[in-house]
Amino acid sequence: xxxxxxxxxxxxxxxxxxxxxxxxxxxxxxxxxxxxxxxxxxxxxxxxxxxxxxxxxxxxxxxxxxxxxxxxxxxxxxxxxxxxxxxxxxxxxxxxxxxxxxxxxxxxxxxxxxxxxxxxxxxxxxxxxxxxxxxxxxxxxxxxxxxxxxxxxxxxxxxxxxxxxxxxxxxxxxxxxxxxxxxxxxxxxxxxxxxxxxxxxxxxxxxxxxxxxxxxxxxxxxxxxxxxxxxxxxxxxxxxxxxxxxxxxxxxxxxxx
Numbered sequence: 001x002x003x004x005x006x007x008x009x010x011x012x013x014x015x016x017x018x019x020x021x022x023x024x025x026x027x028x029x030x031x032x033x034x035x036x037x038x039x040x041x042x043x044x045x046x047x048x049x050x051x052x053x054x055x056x057x058x059x060x061x062x063x064x065x066x067x068x069x070x071x072x073x074x075x076x077x078x079x080x081x082x083x084x085x086x087x088x089x090x091x092x093x094x095x096x097x098x099x100x101x102x103x104x105x106x107x108x109x110x111x112x113x114x115x116x117x118x119x120x121x122x123x124x125x126x127x128x129x130x131x132x133x134x135x136x137x138x139x140x141x142x143x144x145x146x147x148x149x150x151x152x153x154x155x156x157x158x159x160x161x162x163x164x165x166x167x168x169x170x171x172x173x174x175x176x177x178x179x180x181x182x183x184x185x186x187x188x189x190x191x192x193x194x195x196x197x198x199x200x201x202x203x204x205x206x207x208x209x210x211x212x213x214x215x216x217x218x219x220x221x222x223x224x225x226x227x228x229x230x231x232x233x234x235x236x237x238x239x240x241x242x243x244x245x246x247x248x249x250x251x252x253x254x255x256x257x
Contacts, residue, residue: 001217005231007170008179008220012191014164019188021157028150035142042132049128053121060114067107074100175220179229186228193233200233202226 182190192201
């Protein structure tokens with residue numbers, strides 16, 4: 001086998017894994033962002049519900065104060081009934097009291113409605129708080145997992161870079177430059193396996209003579225179509241069977257002379 005072939009294959013394997021790791025690292029911020037998204041949503045909902053409940057509670061208290069003021073004014077109207085001298089004034093005052101009572105009923109209805117809204121809002125608030133707590137736990141767990149994965153990738157990348165240097169050191173400069181150009185031009189796949197007469201870089205059938213030369217691996221061969229460096233990835237070449245005929249010893253040879 002050509003001495004450069006195995007280092008080339010190893011170099012490409014390392015480069016592909018390095019590229020994969022760097023792509024994972026590039027996506028890491030988006031994954032962390034996605035892990036935090038449910039928590040952000042839960043916090044936003046909790047904030048919105050808290051504000052809504054606070055606003056409704058304040059409005060209910062305002063209506064309750066309105067009711068107290070209105071009841072006080074109504075009591076004053078009733079107290080004045082005994083002071084009225086004419087029937088006309090009396091009837092007008094009774095109508096005013098009736099309208100005041102009607103307004104009182106409206107305020108009380110508003111208060112009841114607000115109390116129901118506050119109670120419902122508080123229930124939703126408790127549920128939102130539980131969802132926030134759950135989201136915090138999930139986010140913390142997922143971020144810890146991602147951080148562990150990230151640390152593992154950093155460690156693996158450093159190890160791969162060292163192995164890559166060792167593989168590069170086994171190649172001459174011209175071959176390394178050829179590999180780099182092919183890698184850039186052929187979507188990071190500069191070295192392609194040959195199986196069943198087909199280049200698995202471009203998926204095209206190659207001439208039988210070229211296939212035979214790739215199998216022998218005496219020299220580095222390139223695909224006729226995509227120019228990728230080829231290596232045989234099929235069945236191993238048959239090894240010549242050892243002869244079963246006995247070999248004559250020097251003594252035997254002497255006897256026959």
